[in-house]
Amino acid sequence: MALPAAQVLHFYALSGAAYCDGLQDAWDCLPCRRANVTAESVLQFSSSKDDGHGDLALLRRVGEADGLEIVLGFRGTESWENAIDDLKFAKTDRSVRSCAGCLVHSGFDDVWRDLAPLFVTKLRELRTQYPTAPFYVTGHSLGASVAIIASYSLEADLSISISALFTYGAARVGNREFANATSSRFAGRAWRSTHHHDPVPHLPPLAFGFTHSSRELFFADDTITSGLVCDNTGEDPRCADQYHISAISIFDHLHYFGIRIGEPACTTEGLAAIANRSAT
Numbered sequence: 001m002a003l004p005a006a007q008v009l010h011f012y013a014l015s016g017a018a019y020c021d022g023l024q025d026a027w028d029c030l031p032c033r034r035a036n037v038t039a040e041s042v043l044q045f046s047s048s049k050d051d052g053h054g055d056l057a058l059l060r061r062v063g064e065a066d067g068l069e070i071v072l073g074f075r076g077t078e079s080w081e082n083a084i085d086d087l088k089f090a091k092t093d094r095s096v097r098s099c100a101g102c103l104v105h106s107g108f109d110d111v112w113r114d115l116a117p118l119f120v121t122k123l124r125e126l127r128t129q130y131p132t133a134p135f136y137v138t139g140h141s142l143g144a145s146v147a148i149i150a151s152y153s154l155e156a157d158l159s160i161s162i163s164a165l166f167t168y169g170a171a172r173v174g175n176r177e178f179a180n181a182t183s184s185r186f187a188g189r190a191w192r193s194t195h196h197h198d199p200v201p202h203l204p205p206l207a208f209g210f211t212h213s214s215r216e217l218f219f220a221d222d223t224i225t226s227g228l229v230c231d232n233t234g235e236d237p238r239c240a241d242q243y244h245i246s247a248i249s250i251f252d253h254l255h256y257f258g259i260r261i262g263e264p265a266c267t268t269e270g271l272a273a274i275a276n277r278s279a280t
Contacts, residue, residue: 001188003217003227008193010035011071011166012256015140018054018073020266027057029266034259036062037069041126045118051077052111054143056119058126058133068133070126072119074111074150076141076169076262089208091175095149098156099181104174105204108145112153115146120158127160134163140261141200141253144170144192148213151190152182165190168261169253171203172210179234182213187232193217194240195256199248201240211235222258 016031017023023032027039040058047053053075061067091103095112127135137154139147144167154160170192173179182190194201194216204210216230218239230236254262264270 001215001229003224003229004191005224005227007164008166008191008217008227009224009257011136011138012140012168012193012259012261014057014059014071014073014136015076015138015143015166015168016259016261016265017057018075018139018143019261019263023055023057030268030271031261031266035059037067038062040068043119043122045115047111047114047118049114052115052146054115054119054139054146056122056126058130068130070123070130070133070135072123072135072137072147072150074115074137074139074143074146076139076143089204089210091209095153095157096174096178096181099152099178101177102174102181103209104149104178105145105171105210108142108149108171108173111142111146112149116150116153120160123160135161136164136166137162138166138168139170140168140256141170144168145173148173148182148190148192151186152178155185162186163189166193167191168193168256169195169198169200170212171200172206172212174211175209176211179211179213183215183232183234186213187215191215191217193219193227193256195219196221196252197243197247197249198240198253199245199250200253202243202245202248205245206235216240219256222255224257 013035020029024042096102212234
């Protein structure tokens, strides 16, 4: 199976845009420009209850006459150092009851359930108005984990089909039943990127009954050419699983393909501030 390199880079930029505020007023952020798209419309949504945030955008790829696409992006968190310590391992079936035996992380499920009512009506309108436009879901970090639950729920429970799912630095989302169900449903349409010593894909630990779905794309360094298309188990020992959770790098979590992601990376000023802090 070939590595979808161009798509992986494109949706990494769009998952970065989900961190940026003010997009519905002006599609102007560093990740926005990197994605090489213009925005026809953008709906940003937030939940103060659990720090959930995302955007639903109708985008047009520059230079493509039929380049319209609908993209749902979920924001991650800027504080994974703390989130790793506080990560809870409780499971629930609230959003996956159509999947026999499936359980998912209750915290990720809470974010999805809080955010869904804020954009689903608009999503249905866009799907009706632009029925031939592909619909993609993406996210980084916490946003990646929420995106996986969202994709299952959108298709299985809300009858809204997605074209593909691209995630970056996702934690394990659910139990083996859920991993099997999502791997089967989204075969050939779901791409879960992991990067070197990124600690988040190792959480929650396998010992707590969580496991990854496929298909993982493992990047051993900052280049897209290092990408390995992993096996369909979700836990390929050649990929992220070759490393132990003790060998962690928050830097690797925040820098896929040599590109910083997160709220500070939305502007040149934010990137300059990061560089200044690193230099002191």
